[in-house]
Amino acid sequence: MKKKPNIKPTKEDLKDWESFIENINSIEDKDAPLDNSIIEKNNDRLFDIRKDLHGLKMHEALDVVSNTINDAIVRKVRKILFITGKGLHSNKEQDPYASKDLSLLRYAVPEYIENNFSDHVIKIEQSPIKLGGSGSIIVFLKKL
Numbered sequence: 001m002k003k004k005p006n007i008k009p010t011k012e013d014l015k016d017w018e019s020f021i022e023n024i025n026s027i028e029d030k031d032a033p034l035d036n037s038i039i040e041k042n043n044d045r046l047f048d049i050r051k052d053l054h055g056l057k058m059h060e061a062l063d064v065v066s067n068t069i070n071d072a073i074v075r076k077v078r079k080i081l082f083i084t085g086k087g088l089h090s091n092k093e094q095d096p097y098a099s100k101d102l103s104l105l106r107y108a109v110p111e112y113i114e115n116n117f118s119d120h121v122i123k124i125e126q127s128p129i130k131l132g133g134s135g136s137i138i139v140f141l142k143k144l
Helices: 011-022 058-075 105-117
Strands: 049-052 079-083 121-126 136-141
Touching (some): 049 058, 058 136, 105 121, 105 136
Parallel strands (some): 049 079
Antiparallel strands (some): 079 136, 121 136
């Protein structure tokens, strides 16, 4: 007969949990729509909307991208930060039918934007290191 694993939390686990709960306010809200503290040199915001796509499946992420860009166009917002991640933790190796690169949001999101919103986009560029570097992009929309 197999022995059941001990699933009771240790004192150290409980201490870590208490510490986490006490400092929960320091955890960043990844879906915050606006971050006024990140300013360019000319006193202009680096982005107006921020969307974190971590953990989303490809179709979910592309739906979020589409909805966000459409919302930005309606609201006349010009800069969107999409955090795609770098693909380091994706499960692309487990699917023999998936492209090892194109299945990554980091490549698929800019291509999707170019293919579906080219009439509205001025440019897409990699964000500065402090905003995620190669794991995020900033989309610049045209004024309408």
